[in-house]
Structure formats: structure tokens, C-alpha cells
Amino acid sequence: MRTWYHSWRAAIRIARRDALRAKGRSSLVLAMIALPIVGVSAADLTFRSSQLSPEQQLARDIGQADARLTDPLMGGVPLLQSPGNEYSSPEGDYENKPYPDGSTDVAKAVPQDARTLSDSLERAKLRTEHGLLNTEIRELKAADSMVKGMMPLTGGRFPQKDHEVAATDYFLENSGLKVGSKLTARNLDREYTIVGSYELPGSLKTDQVNALPGALLAPLDKALDKAGLRPTHPDTSYLVEVEGGFTWNMVKEANAKGVTVDSRAVIMNPPADSEVPLFQKEDAQNYGLSPAADNATLAVIGTVVLLALLEICLLAGPAFAVGARRSRRQLGLVGANGGDRRHIRAIVLAGGLVIGIAAAVVGTLLGLLLTYALRPVLEDLVGERFGHFDVRPLELGAIALLAVVTGLLAALVPAISTSRQPVLASLTGRLGVRKSNRVLPVLGLIAVALGVAIALYGSLMSDQFLIVAGGSALAELGVVALTPALVGLFGRLGRFLPLAPRLALRDAVRNRGRTAPAVAAVLAAVAGTVAVATFAASDDAEIRSYYEARLPHGAVALGVDEAGGAREVPGLRSAVEKAFPVGVRADVDRLLVGDPGCTTYDGYGSDNPECGRYELITPRANECPLWVSDPKNPEADPADRFSKAERRKLTEDWRCKNTLGGGYAPLDVVVGDAKVLKVLGIEDAGAEKALADGKALVFDKRYAHGEDKLRIRMVTDLKAADKAQSKGGTAPGEVKSFAMHRMEGGGQSYGVPVIMPPDAAEAAEVNTLPYGAYYSTDRMPSSEERQRLDSELSKTGVQADLHIEEGYQSSNNVMMLALAVFAGLITIGAAGIATGLSQADAEADLKTLAAVGAPPRVRRTLSGFQCGVVATMGVVLGSAAGMLPSVGLRLSERRSEMQWFEDALAQGHGSIDDKPFVPIVVPWTTLALLLVAVPLGAALLAALVTRSRGALARRAAS
Incomplete structure (x- = not known):
């Protein structure tokens, strides 16, 4: 008895053999699906590895001590704190009286019989090989066992005498000094010897020098006082080691003396919320992240994932369609031998399943290997050490499953369309007459009109930015739906073009099944880039208008x-x-x-x-x-x-x-x-x-x-x-x-x-x-x-x-260039994929050109123009689609700022000259780079990597 299991098993075997036969096309699709999996899995591993366990975080904050006592600068008044000391506030109501301010003596809150270490921080200018460097001075007996884990040594040793210091690797790199060098401070004649180097695991990019308590700041204060300068005011906390640990009751006793506490025992075993006085206050809901913020974050992440899936499907779908057409004789034989439509669909879907599984395995393994190999680079980029290499099998499995689902989704439309082809047409190789879909353009027009209306309503009538974003997204999806029809309109320009670009444009229009998704993928990437670039350029112009020069330029x-x-x-x-x-x-x-x-x-x-x-x-x-x-x-x-x-x-x-x-x-x-x-x-x-x-x-x-x-x-x-x-x-x-x-x-x-x-x-x-x-x-x-x-x-x-006076210095130039490069890479990639598919799909046409005497360079020229045509159409449509969300958001922001301005004037604050300026600026440089350089670069790259002579082929059997 034949079951669905046997039919799917046969379909998978056929799909696997077909993938091995067409290694180039299969590798292309596998790479498209695997690359996002590599990125997502690497991001998951990096995020999880950067998250510290409570023990690891405590080791960085308080070493092996039981607690750290800190002055919150509230004048020593009784206060309340959360168990982890994330939040603290003075006890009592200060709504109608001055908020407490000022320092207090932290030592008064130290329990009896406790062993303590003072930890003082202050900044001072130290002399380096290049001049003066504003550096953090830390006076702490770092060699003590209580400090273990806070400042790991990377070379030498910690100071043991008053004339010795240690320094972070980052300070040594910036200062040009090394272990063994002499170090002095400004206004201080005394010299110190650098005897060791260390790092701060939670802040690798910190200039810090460590000395014994009283060895550096006290002499510096005397020198400053002698020179008539302001002395230092170090921020001093205490590391405490007490028998039995620092309990929650001891924390509350310290709070009563105006001191906050980071306690190991309390953080590892926090008390119930009912035992925390801070959480019993009326405004306790202000502490912590609200569920709305969590939901917004999840919505953003979900949107990004869905857009990534759409992008991959748009690019991978044509590849499966081309593969199905290349195998149409084989699929026709399946139908001639008793196979029905569901068997043909199963074979094409099995191709997506096979490629998806392979992409999942390859992408996950590459993500693991790359994250492990690049861990030091990632740590330097993030600015802190990872706790450990944290691999979550369930999360990686879900990411891998995403690749399988993407492969199936990308093969879904080609599977349905292939199964509907007549068996005779598949066996003879005739494509038949294909009618264009008239419903999709109508739906696209409706979506564009509705999306524009929603975006305009959100920008002109509402204060909700999400309405503008939602309307813009709907309009962009409408443009995607209109892409096949718009590609047809582009075809009318062919009469004005020379031979090679005319052939490329007509080939793109004739094969909209593979051209439209590639154009839509380019459109989506460029639209996002143009939207962000326009918003950033407009925001930059607004900030520039508020810049007030202190002097004429150059003075x-x-x-x-x-x-x-x-x-x-x-x-x-x-x-x-x-x-x-x-x-x-x-x-x-x-x-x-x-x-x-x-x-x-x-x-x-x-x-x-x-x-x-x-x-x-x-x-x-x-x-x-x-x-x-x-x-x-x-x-x-x-x-x-x-x-x-x-x-x-x-x-x-x-x-x-x-x-x-x-x-x-x-x-x-x-x-x-x-x-x-x-x-x-x-x-x-x-x-x-x-x-x-x-x-x-x-x-x-x-x-x-x-x-x-x-x-x-x-x-x-x-x-x-x-x-x-x-x-x-x-x-x-x-x-x-x-x-x-x-x-x-x-x-x-x-x-x-x-x-x-x-x-x-x-x-x-x-x-x-x-x-x-x-x-x-x-x-x-x-x-x-x-x-x-x-x-x-x-x-x-x-x-x-x-x-x-250098004038206004924009901070968006690098970001704008990065956006243009990012969009350019995606555009070139998508256009290159479409070109590769068109070459595989149009091999017979290229052989016909060669047979009628066309020179070898025609193949290379045609390939370049095919790639350039796809890139140009996607960039033009994407630039138009990307303007809507940015303009809508700026109009919404202008309305919000004007309302705030009018309210301020009504209250008698500000001046009529302070009227907000919220311009809408078109990033012409970014647009020019996208509209000219990217299509041109895509065309040249495609022409360079294409062979000018094709391989000879045997006559197809009739």
C-alpha cells in the first residue's frame, strides 16, 4: 500500500538528485537562505554569550566581597532601594520640598567586625608620550583576594608600594606607555612606576590607573592646594566582607543611614516583593520596564524577521521556478506515468525542503564557528568580555527551522504553478500562452492608495508614529504587488535603447516570474535605505539649524x-x-x-x-x-x-x-x-x-x-x-x-x-x-x-x-555612507541573482545568438545589461517608495513639535523666535549613489564574471 510517506520519500530523492545535478543553482539558493541564518544564529550566540549570570556580574562589580556600600548623594537621608540596587529613592514625600542632595559618610553603615576595602574613583590628567590624558584614577588594593574578578591581570602585577601603579591595557595603548614606564600627573613632581596591566571586563575601553589607597590622590591634592587649584573629590565606596553574608535586614539598616548596598546574598536570593518597602510605594509601577515596552520590542523584532523572510522568499522563489522549468520534462514524465498534481507539487516542494535543510545545517554551523573564532573581535566591538560561550540548542534549532520554512515558502508558488502545466506542454517543452494576472495589480493599487491615506492621516491628524509606519508598510507592499505590471511598463522603453540593453529589457519583461521578485527584493532594500537616509538627513538639517557658533568659522x-x-x-x-x-x-x-x-x-x-x-x-x-x-x-x-x-x-x-x-x-x-x-x-x-x-x-x-x-x-x-x-x-x-x-x-x-x-x-x-x-x-x-x-x-x-570654531560637524555622514553601501550590496546581490537565473533560463537564446554569428562579447554584454536592468528598476521604484514613510514621520514630528511650541507660548515660556524648524531634506548624494553608481556597478560586475563563450550542448532529444 502506497502512502504519503512513500510519495514524499520518492519526491525528496528526486529533489536531492536534481540539486546535485544543478550544483550552481543549488549553491546559489542555499547561500541566499543560509546567509541570514548565519547572521541570526551568530547574533543569538553573541547576545546570549554577552549576557552574564548573576555570579559573573557580581564578580565584575564586587569581586569576592559580600557587598559594596555606596553613597547615592542624597544627603544621608533614609532611603529605600530595590534588592539589586537598580533603583533607590528617599524615604518619605519630597513633592513639596527640596529633593535631598549632598554626600554622606559611607563608613558609618559598615557593620562591626566586617573587613573592608576602600574603592576610590576620580579623574586627573596624567602625562603620556603624547601629552596629557584625562584618566580615571582608582585607589584600591587590587591584589587583595576580595577584589578577584574585578580587574583581571593581563601582565605584570598589581602595585604593592606607594610609588607603583598598574594601568588598563586601553590606557597603555592610548598613552604610548608600557609596563616598566614612568608615570607622572599634571602638577605633581612625584614619579610612579607602572608594574602591571589589567583590564576591566565590563568596560574594556576605559583609561584607568590603579594605585594603593592614598598613594596618588592625596599627593595630588596637596600639589593642587599648593598651586591654588581645586582639589579632587573622589567617589569612595567600600567593599565589605562579613561573616554570614550581607543580609536583606542589614541592607535596610544601611538604607536607614542613607547608604545603598549591592549585596551578594540578596542578589542571589532576593526577598519577596512584599518585603521590599520600595515596591510598596504608590509609584512602584515606575520601576522596571513596562509590558507595553516589551510588546513594542517584540513587535519590532517580529517585523524585522518577517521582512527578512519576505526578502529571502522574493529572491529564492525565482530560483525554484527556474529549476522547475529546467526539469519540466522530468516532471512531465511523472505526470505521464500516473503522477497527479500533488506528486509534482511534492517534488518541487521537496526541492525547497532539501535546500532548506542543507541551508539550516550549513548556516548554523557557520554561525557557531564564526562566533567562536571572532569572539575577541566581538568583545572589543561591544566593549566588554563575554561571560562564557552560551549555546542554546532550542534557540538554534528554531533558527534552523526558520531556514527550512523559508525554503518551503520560496518553493510554494513555483510548485503550484508547475503542477498546473499540461503534461503535453511539459514533455514538448512548450511554455504555452501565459496570461498576466490582472487581480494582483488591482490589489496593489488599492493597497498603495490605502497606505498613503493612512500615512497622511497619521502624519497630519494623529500623534501616533505607528500609524504612519503601518500606512507606509502597506503602501510598500502595494508597490511590491504592482511590480509585475510596472516591469511591463518599463518594457515600453526598449524601443529607444540599443540592441543589447533592448534584448535585456525585453527578456526581463518576458520572464516576469523571475524578474518581478528580484526587482521587489531590490525595491524593499532600497526603500528602507532611502527612508532612513531621508529621515536622517532631515534630522541632521534640523540639528544644524539649531547650532550656534561661538565664533566665526576658523576663529x-x-x-x-x-x-x-x-x-x-x-x-x-x-x-x-x-x-x-x-x-x-x-x-x-x-x-x-x-x-x-x-x-x-x-x-x-x-x-x-x-x-x-x-x-x-x-x-x-x-x-x-x-x-x-x-x-x-x-x-x-x-x-x-x-x-x-x-x-x-x-x-x-x-x-x-x-x-x-x-x-x-x-x-x-x-x-x-x-x-x-x-x-x-x-x-x-x-x-x-x-x-x-x-x-x-x-x-x-x-x-x-x-x-x-x-x-x-x-x-x-x-x-x-x-x-x-x-x-x-x-x-x-x-x-x-x-x-x-x-x-x-x-x-x-x-x-x-x-x-x-x-x-x-x-x-x-x-x-x-x-x-x-x-x-x-x-x-x-x-x-x-x-x-x-x-x-x-x-x-x-x-x-x-x-x-x-569648526562649524557644525554632522555625525550622520558615516551612517549615510554605510546605508548607501548596504543598499548597494543588497541591490547588486539581488540583481546578480536575477541575472544568474536569467542566464540559466535563457541558455538556448544565447546559443541561438552565437549560431547566427553574434560575437562572443555579446554574451558578456547581454549579461551586464540584464543585471543593470533589474538593479535600475528596483532602485527607481524603491527610491519612490522610500520617500513616503520618511516624509510622513517628519510631518508627524513637525506637528508634534508645533503643538508643544504653542503650549509653551501659551504658558509664557520661550519666545516666538524659538519656533521649531522641522525640514524635509532629500539625501541627493545617497540617491545619486543608488540611482547611478549601484546599477552601473552591478552591470559591470555581472559582465566581468560572465564567460564570453558558452559550452557546446547536445541537441535535445525529441
């Missing part, structure tokens, strides 16, 4: 904010002038308030009572009403005193606008001469004359008292000033008056409110100190010149702020 600004640094300013000014191609140098000073010996920059944030600050006084009539607090209720929002319509109107008032036009200047008053105007690009004879006459230039007209006065309050008592301003009053201080010249169009000042000539400050008996300089350059300084200058500046030991 340089030097400033020294560091206390005590004024004495080094003359030398720094000369160093910049020698290192860079300087055109004009404009020295600038800053105002000094308080004791002439005070060296603190402007007094802001200073605890020195001898230092003060200055304030530019705004006349009451020039103050924006939305910004002026009510003296009776200084903590209330000033805008609440006005209605929505009044607030909206006030935002258009000049007093509530940024009259400086943006930019950033570290000084409110720049003391300098007319050379400052030249560097800033201000060509104004009246301004130069005003500076020469001792008048201050005022760019922000809010500070103008009448037509000719600028007033500055010199605040010397900071405590009294802060007390008065907290009550809505005015800070006490002497008011100085200066003659001024008001500048129109403040945007040209690059954020500088006032430029004051030195004579005006001297006449008003206001002290000044050297601050820095502005420079114009003949060209942009090179990287070598910058490195040499950094080395010169580091010799002074002063922290100087050096800014070179």
Missing part, C-alpha cells in the same frame, strides 16, 4: 577660568600665536570684583568672601514681564499672573526675545579693543570709534539705560546678595556707570553682551585681570598643530579653555 578663543591662572595668560597667548596660523590676535581681560588679590573667576560659586561678582543691570522698563518675579511671592512662576492670550502676546515682545541671536560667551563683559571686532567679523566704523572714545559696546539693548548709559553692579558680599535675591530683592553692591554705544543686530556678537575698552574700566576704577584672547586664522589649524599646542599648554599646568 580661535582662549580663556583661563582656573583660579590663579591669570599670571600664565600672557605665555598662553603667545603659545597659541606661535602654533596656529594666526591672522589677528585680540587680547581680552575680565572684570575683577572684590579684593585685588582675589584670583577666583568672577566669584561665581566661590566660598571666598573676598571675591565678588558683577551684574549687568536691566532697567525695569526693559525687563520681560514674564521673567520678573513677584516680590511678595518670589517662588511663584511669574507667567501665572497673566492670561493665556497675554502670555502669547508677551512672547512677541522684544524684551522677551534673545536679542543676542544665540552663541555662547563665557564672559558677560569682555574687556578689549577694536581688534576683538575684527576677529568677530564686525565691520562697523561707529563701533570702532566708540571703543576708541572709551565707550562700551552694548549688543543686548535690554541693558541700555536711555541712549548712552550702561550700569553694572559690583557685588562684594555674596552671602548678603544671595539672601536678598532669595527674597525677590536686589543684591547690594556699588553701581558703576559707563558711557555706551548701542549696537543693532546683536547676533553678530556671538553671544557677547558687552565689549568694554580697557580705558573705560580704568576710568571707573574697576580692576581687570588677563583672561585670554581671540584669534582669526588664515586657515583651519591642522591636527598636528593642535597636538603641538596641547603639549605647550600642558607645560604651564593651567586648565585653559581653547575653542576652535
Whole structure:
């Protein structure tokens, strides 16, 4: 008795033999299906291997200790934390009072009889072979057994004496130093010897140097204090080893003292949620990832997998169709000997099954081997070590099953169409008359219209980005359905083409069964690339519009904010002038308030009572009403005193606008001469004359008292000033008056409110100190010149702020190029596959051309044009389809930002000049690369790899 098992067994045997006979075509399909399996399996192995078990994560975080005690900087108030210390919050309600802030003594929470190790982190500038490198300093006794697993040694040993240090491999690579080299810090004469190297498994790309506690930071603090500089403030935690482990009750006791704890015992065996006070708070649902976020992630992953399946099926389907046509005589014999349609379908489907199983095995094995071999490279790319090589058989089996399903799906349509062919037509080799499908184009048109309508609704009427994405996806599927009809329309261009491209185009149109899926695959890849590229280019243009230059392009600004640094300013000014191609140098000073010996920059944030600050006084009539607090209720929002319509109107008032036009200047008053105007690009004879006459230039007209006065309050008592301003009053201080010249169009000042000539400050008996300089350059300084200058500046030991105005630097250029290359590779691959199939399908036509006297190069030329035709059609259709989602998303984003802007104006915040700019920019460079370079490259590549002479064939038996 014959059963389905026997028929399928015979079908699989036939399919296996057919695959072995047509090794080229079989290898092509196998590669198409196996390559995604290689990628997915490798991604699964990489993801699983990068995930750490709790034991592995604890070894990296706390070594072999029982717990780490950390200061969460909440002022020592009692707090609540999650068992794993992912979240913590102060105990009690702080909605109507200041949120706790400040440090606390972590040592007070250490249990008695516990062994501890202090772990301090701070950053400092260390001298290297190339200059100075901002490096993380870690003071921890790393040789202790409690630290095992946190900092694995890669060479040498850990420090055992105060003059010894160890460094990460990444620091040694960047610094040019090695084990045995001498190391020094800026402002510190003491030398240290590098005795070992190590790595941080969870952060391989970290510049870090390890020293014994008190061996490096304490001497550095003394050196900084001696130089009048700010000391370091290390972040110190404690590793604790306690008998019996650090229990959950001990964690809660430490929380009561304002300290958070990472406990090994609690993380390995967490308490029930009912025992965690943090989870009992009303806002406990805020902790953790919401199910909606999980669902969104799964939806994205599922969409990517489905699109990948569609792409493979579109490319592999024509291959099975060609294979079925090449075997049509064999399939006809099956029908002539009593086989029915289901047997023929089974044979073609068995071909997909055989190829799918082979692709699953090959892809999975290659994924395993590649991931294992490239593990060091992947770890460097990710920036952390894997825990172990984690192989999940069930997951890899599911991925392999995906290959089998893909093979069956790709063979499904060819199996159905082949089984419907008459037996006689299969035996004689006649294809018969094939009618085009008229239903599919109609469905495609409906899908395109509906998708465009949905996308427009989502972008213009709704705030849901998913509606735009869904409509765009539907429209793209509609274009895919329209592809066979569109390929037919392309065929009408053949009359205008020379012989070879005309033959290639007509062959593509005549064999739409293999051309349309390849074009659709190219279309899908290019559409995604164009959509992302258009969105990225538009977003880049938006960010560029918000960029505010600090100086004219190519100009340089030097400033020294560091206390005590004024004495080094003359030398720094000369160093910049020698290192860079300087055109004009404009020295600038800053105002000094308080004791002439005070060296603190402007007094802001200073605890020195001898230092003060200055304030530019705004006349009451020039103050924006939305910004002026009510003296009776200084903590209330000033805008609440006005209605929505009044607030909206006030935002258009000049007093509530940024009259400086943006930019950033570290000084409110720049003391300098007319050379400052030249560097800033201000060509104004009246301004130069005003500076020469001792008048201050005022760019922000809010500070103008009448037509000719600028007033500055010199605040010397900071405590009294802060007390008065907290009550809505005015800070006490002497008011100085200066003659001024008001500048129109403040945007040209690059954020500088006032430029004051030195004579005006001297006449008003206001002290000044050297601050820095502005420079114009003949060209942009090179990287070598910058490195040499950094080395010169580091010799002074002063922290100087050096800014070179390079203009807006886009971060999307590399991404745009990568997108174009990615789409190009897929396009060339898909077009090449279609060309290979057309050559296999049209071998008889090529032999006929050779028989009638066509030269050998015709075969190569025809192959190139066949590939170029498919690539061109796919790129053109994909570029058009890819514009819809990007335009829809940008319109939706514009609507959302405009709504936010209008709400802000209604609340009295912002200015009418802050109207959002959400442009839609077409990435012409990417499109040109796709539309011209990719089809041309595909055609040339196909022509180069095609043999110009075909093999002789025997006459087919009749």
C-alpha cells in the first residue's frame, strides 16, 4: 500500500538528485537562505554569550566581597532601594520640598567586625608620550583576594608600594606607555612606576590607573592646594566582607543611614516583593520596564524577521521556478506515468525542503564557528568580555527551522504553478500562452492608495508614529504587488535603447516570474535605505539649524577660568600665536570684583568672601514681564499672573526675545579693543570709534539705560546678595556707570553682551585681570598643530579653555555612507541573482545568438545589461517608495513639535523666535549613489564574471 510517506520519500530523492545535478543553482539558493541564518544564529550566540549570570556580574562589580556600600548623594537621608540596587529613592514625600542632595559618610553603615576595602574613583590628567590624558584614577588594593574578578591581570602585577601603579591595557595603548614606564600627573613632581596591566571586563575601553589607597590622590591634592587649584573629590565606596553574608535586614539598616548596598546574598536570593518597602510605594509601577515596552520590542523584532523572510522568499522563489522549468520534462514524465498534481507539487516542494535543510545545517554551523573564532573581535566591538560561550540548542534549532520554512515558502508558488502545466506542454517543452494576472495589480493599487491615506492621516491628524509606519508598510507592499505590471511598463522603453540593453529589457519583461521578485527584493532594500537616509538627513538639517557658533568659522578663543591662572595668560597667548596660523590676535581681560588679590573667576560659586561678582543691570522698563518675579511671592512662576492670550502676546515682545541671536560667551563683559571686532567679523566704523572714545559696546539693548548709559553692579558680599535675591530683592553692591554705544543686530556678537575698552574700566576704577584672547586664522589649524599646542599648554599646568570654531560637524555622514553601501550590496546581490537565473533560463537564446554569428562579447554584454536592468528598476521604484514613510514621520514630528511650541507660548515660556524648524531634506548624494553608481556597478560586475563563450550542448532529444 502506497502512502504519503512513500510519495514524499520518492519526491525528496528526486529533489536531492536534481540539486546535485544543478550544483550552481543549488549553491546559489542555499547561500541566499543560509546567509541570514548565519547572521541570526551568530547574533543569538553573541547576545546570549554577552549576557552574564548573576555570579559573573557580581564578580565584575564586587569581586569576592559580600557587598559594596555606596553613597547615592542624597544627603544621608533614609532611603529605600530595590534588592539589586537598580533603583533607590528617599524615604518619605519630597513633592513639596527640596529633593535631598549632598554626600554622606559611607563608613558609618559598615557593620562591626566586617573587613573592608576602600574603592576610590576620580579623574586627573596624567602625562603620556603624547601629552596629557584625562584618566580615571582608582585607589584600591587590587591584589587583595576580595577584589578577584574585578580587574583581571593581563601582565605584570598589581602595585604593592606607594610609588607603583598598574594601568588598563586601553590606557597603555592610548598613552604610548608600557609596563616598566614612568608615570607622572599634571602638577605633581612625584614619579610612579607602572608594574602591571589589567583590564576591566565590563568596560574594556576605559583609561584607568590603579594605585594603593592614598598613594596618588592625596599627593595630588596637596600639589593642587599648593598651586591654588581645586582639589579632587573622589567617589569612595567600600567593599565589605562579613561573616554570614550581607543580609536583606542589614541592607535596610544601611538604607536607614542613607547608604545603598549591592549585596551578594540578596542578589542571589532576593526577598519577596512584599518585603521590599520600595515596591510598596504608590509609584512602584515606575520601576522596571513596562509590558507595553516589551510588546513594542517584540513587535519590532517580529517585523524585522518577517521582512527578512519576505526578502529571502522574493529572491529564492525565482530560483525554484527556474529549476522547475529546467526539469519540466522530468516532471512531465511523472505526470505521464500516473503522477497527479500533488506528486509534482511534492517534488518541487521537496526541492525547497532539501535546500532548506542543507541551508539550516550549513548556516548554523557557520554561525557557531564564526562566533567562536571572532569572539575577541566581538568583545572589543561591544566593549566588554563575554561571560562564557552560551549555546542554546532550542534557540538554534528554531533558527534552523526558520531556514527550512523559508525554503518551503520560496518553493510554494513555483510548485503550484508547475503542477498546473499540461503534461503535453511539459514533455514538448512548450511554455504555452501565459496570461498576466490582472487581480494582483488591482490589489496593489488599492493597497498603495490605502497606505498613503493612512500615512497622511497619521502624519497630519494623529500623534501616533505607528500609524504612519503601518500606512507606509502597506503602501510598500502595494508597490511590491504592482511590480509585475510596472516591469511591463518599463518594457515600453526598449524601443529607444540599443540592441543589447533592448534584448535585456525585453527578456526581463518576458520572464516576469523571475524578474518581478528580484526587482521587489531590490525595491524593499532600497526603500528602507532611502527612508532612513531621508529621515536622517532631515534630522541632521534640523540639528544644524539649531547650532550656534561661538565664533566665526576658523576663529580661535582662549580663556583661563582656573583660579590663579591669570599670571600664565600672557605665555598662553603667545603659545597659541606661535602654533596656529594666526591672522589677528585680540587680547581680552575680565572684570575683577572684590579684593585685588582675589584670583577666583568672577566669584561665581566661590566660598571666598573676598571675591565678588558683577551684574549687568536691566532697567525695569526693559525687563520681560514674564521673567520678573513677584516680590511678595518670589517662588511663584511669574507667567501665572497673566492670561493665556497675554502670555502669547508677551512672547512677541522684544524684551522677551534673545536679542543676542544665540552663541555662547563665557564672559558677560569682555574687556578689549577694536581688534576683538575684527576677529568677530564686525565691520562697523561707529563701533570702532566708540571703543576708541572709551565707550562700551552694548549688543543686548535690554541693558541700555536711555541712549548712552550702561550700569553694572559690583557685588562684594555674596552671602548678603544671595539672601536678598532669595527674597525677590536686589543684591547690594556699588553701581558703576559707563558711557555706551548701542549696537543693532546683536547676533553678530556671538553671544557677547558687552565689549568694554580697557580705558573705560580704568576710568571707573574697576580692576581687570588677563583672561585670554581671540584669534582669526588664515586657515583651519591642522591636527598636528593642535597636538603641538596641547603639549605647550600642558607645560604651564593651567586648565585653559581653547575653542576652535569648526562649524557644525554632522555625525550622520558615516551612517549615510554605510546605508548607501548596504543598499548597494543588497541591490547588486539581488540583481546578480536575477541575472544568474536569467542566464540559466535563457541558455538556448544565447546559443541561438552565437549560431547566427553574434560575437562572443555579446554574451558578456547581454549579461551586464540584464543585471543593470533589474538593479535600475528596483532602485527607481524603491527610491519612490522610500520617500513616503520618511516624509510622513517628519510631518508627524513637525506637528508634534508645533503643538508643544504653542503650549509653551501659551504658558509664557520661550519666545516666538524659538519656533521649531522641522525640514524635509532629500539625501541627493545617497540617491545619486543608488540611482547611478549601484546599477552601473552591478552591470559591470555581472559582465566581468560572465564567460564570453558558452559550452557546446547536445541537441535535445525529441
